[in-house]
Amino acid sequence: MKNSLEVSKMKNNSDVIIIGSGVIGNSAAYYLAKRNYSVTVLEKSVHIANGGSVRNGGGVRQSGRDKREMPFILHAVRTMWPTLSEELEMDVEYYQEGNLRLGKTETHERILTDLTDTASACGLDVKMITGEEARTICPFLSEEVTSASWCPTDGHANPMLTTLAYYRKARRLGARFITGDGAAEIRKVKGRACQVITESGEIYEADKIILAAGYESRDLAATVGIDVPMTRWLMEVLVTEAQPPMFYQMLGTAMADFYGHQSTHGSFVFGGTSGFEETNKDNGTPSATSITAPCICRGIIKYFPALENAKIVRTWGGWIDQCADHVPVISYVDEVPGLILACGFSGHGFGISPAVGLTLSEMAVDDKMTIDISQLRYDRFTAKI
Amino acid sequence: MKKNDRSREIGSFQPLPDDDRLICRCEEISKGEIRRAVHDGMFTLTEIRRYLRTGMGLCQGQTCAKLIRDIVAKELGISAGELEHTAARAPMRPIEMRAFANEGKGGELDEKQFGGK
Numbered sequence: 207m208k209n210s211l212e213v214s215k216m217k218n219n220s221d222v223i224i225i226g227s228g229v230i231g232n233s234a235a236y237y238l239a240k241r242n243y244s245v246t247v248l249e250k251s252v253h254i255a256n257g258g259s260v261r262n263g264g265g266v267r268q269s270g271r272d273k274r275e276m277p278f279i280l281h282a283v284r285t286m287w288p289t290l291s292e293e294l295e296m297d298v299e300y301y302q303e304g305n306l307r308l309g310k311t312e313t314h315e316r317i318l319t320d321l322t323d324t325a326s327a328c329g330l331d332v333k334m335i336t337g338e339e340a341r342t343i344c345p346f347l348s349e350e351v352t353s354a355s356w357c358p359t360d361g362h363a364n365p366m367l368t369t370l371a372y373y374r375k376a377r378r379l380g381a382r383f384i385t386g387d388g389a390a391e392i393r394k395v396k397g398r399a400c401q402v403i404t405e406s407g408e409i410y411e412a413d414k415i416i417l418a419a420g421y422e423s424r425d426l427a428a429t430v431g432i433d434v435p436m437t438r439w440l441m442e443v444l445v446t447e448a449q450p451p452m453f454y455q456m457l458g459t460a461m462a463d464f465y466g467h468q469s470t471h472g473s474f475v476f477g478g479t480s481g482f483e484e485t486n487k488d489n490g491t492p493s494a495t496s497i498t499a500p501c502i503c504r505g506i507i508k509y510f511p512a513l514e515n516a517k518i519v520r521t522w523g524g525w526i527d528q529c530a531d532h533v534p535v536i537s538y539v540d541e542v543p544g545l546i547l548a549c550g551f552s553g554h555g556f557g558i559s560p561a562v563g564l565t566l567s568e569m570a571v572d573d574k575m576t577i578d579i580s581q582l583r584y585d586r587f588t589a590k591i
Numbered sequence: 592m593k594k595n596d597r598s599r600e601i602g603s604f605q606p607l608p609d610d611d612r613l614i615c616r617c618e619e620i621s622k623g624e625i626r627r628a629v630h631d632g633m634f635t636l637t638e639i640r641r642y643l644r645t646g647m648g649l650c651q652g653q654t655c656a657k658l659i660r661d662i663v664a665k666e667l668g669i670s671a672g673e674l675e676h677t678a679a680r681a682p683m684r685p686i687e688m689r690a691f692a693n694e695g696k697g698g699e700l701d702e703k704q705f706g707g708k
Contacts, residue, residue, distance in 0.1 A: 252593060252595065252635055252675060253635050253637045253638055254597070254632075254633075254635075254638055256637070260641055366641040366642070367641075367642070370633070370638065370641060370642050373632060374631050374632055377597060377598070377632045382596070382597070382598050383596075383597035383598070383632075384594060384595070384596055384597070385594075385595045385597065385634075385635075386593045386594045386595045387594040406594055408594075446688070447649060447685055471644065494680070494681060496681075496694070497694075499681075499691060500691050500692055500693070500694040503688045503689075503691045503692035504692045506688065507688060507689065507692055513688055514687070514688050514689040514692075515687050515688070515689060516687070516688050517685035517686060517687055517688070518682060518685065518686055518687075518688060518691050519647075519648075519649060519651060519682075519685045520647070520651065520680040520681075521680060521681050521682070522678075522680055
């Protein structure tokens with residue numbers, strides 16, 4: 207018979223520990239639990255997923271991506287997003303109605319043409335269209351719009367529901383989630399990362415540790431001597447009251463002033479920038495600033511005059527874990543066997559999250575990989591000369 | 592910060608006669624939906640809000656926040672005081688995009704709004 211200490215020790219053992227209950231961690235937890243691996247997910251916040259996954263514009267976008275991320279988004283859009291609601295038994299509000307990236311000037315048109323050429327070279331169905339053609343797709347666009355790039359297979363989904371759907375299904379399949387007790391240290395035993403010590407002093411053990419804690423991953427990786435070069439940028443979003451159904455394309459602009467979509471609920475969700483993203487004051491909590499939402503409104507009204515009387519009911523902010531080269535790190539670590547990094551998503555993580563979760567689940571059990579990760583290694587960062 | 596094991600036993604969902612009662616009137620969310628969400632693993636008011644849209648409508652939860660807190664606390668078998676309130680978000684009341692866009696000019700609505708001053 208086991209004494210209670212042994213029982214409690216066993217309870218803290220699992221095949222895999224995931225640090226961070228965002229959409230990446232929860233997705234990985236689900237694909238592992240689905241294959242009967244035992245999983246413990248550790249979340250620092252009292253809430254499941256309280257970072258970028260729930261402070262998110264919801265784009266499921268192939269166009270405008272770095273080519274190193276393309277295998278993930280292509281796999282996700284072609285084989286995962288269309289059936290995700292069914293698989294997770296919850297409507298994640300996925301729409302595949304296309305992405306319009308809008309331009310008003312010749313400079314904008316040049317930027318859009320460059321992006322389109324790059325995406326076409328990756329085999330993506332994206333093309334330049336005129337302002338008139340764009341207004342045929344979305345009749346609410348202003349006459350100021352003179353050009354656009356159009357990717358008909360892009361779309362959007364609800365990031366809060368997707369993140370919680372992965373959590374709900376993984377939990378039902380037996381994954382253990384602990385909130386309010388964040389990982390404080392990753393510890394090596396005999397050269398392998400196999401323990402996580404939490405803020406309360408609890409010790410968890412596993413064969414593999416997946417670090418998917420957004421910007422906080424940097425400090426945690428440092429506990430085993432590894433650095434991922436990233437900073438955090440405050441990004442802000444505004445939400446309107448429900449509007450009658452208008453259009454379901456994902457929208458953006460050549461200058462990335464704003465991006466957004468209409469949700470199932472009817473509200474419009476628009477993210478955007480003020481130009482101070484790199485230098486916003488860090489108050490320790492991701493609050494919206496007073497200058498950004500009005501700036502987003504000014505941008506939107508020029509492109510969508512029909513929305514000028516829509517009421518804003520809410521604004522919010524979130525941090526992006528901005529990697530040095532704006533592309534995530536999804537990687538084993540040579541110096542720390544047992545550790546898997548999944549961080550630095552740079553604001554591109556949500557759309558690729560199903561494919562990343564699948565990939566992490568394969569990495570954690572040393573399975574054959576569906577997607578090539580060789581371009582996303584942690585040691586790709588080198589000095590400029 | 593309070594450690595919370597999401598696999599802990601909270602019993603199964605038991606239907607109640609008043610489960611159809613609307614609690615969040617803006618978004619039309621019933622008591623039964625809120626109670627079921629707890630059994631789906633949504634243990635905090637913030638998670639319930641993101642899961643069901645409670646308190647996300649025009650009044651931003653000013654009517655239903657306390658009611659929801661009591662329902663969730665009872666379902667979890669804890670006191671309401673243990674549940675952290677959801678974050679209040681600016682603006683304090685709904686404001687037209689056109690007016691918000693004018694913040695640099697003191698938020699004045701242009702004359703189209705007032706039909707000339």
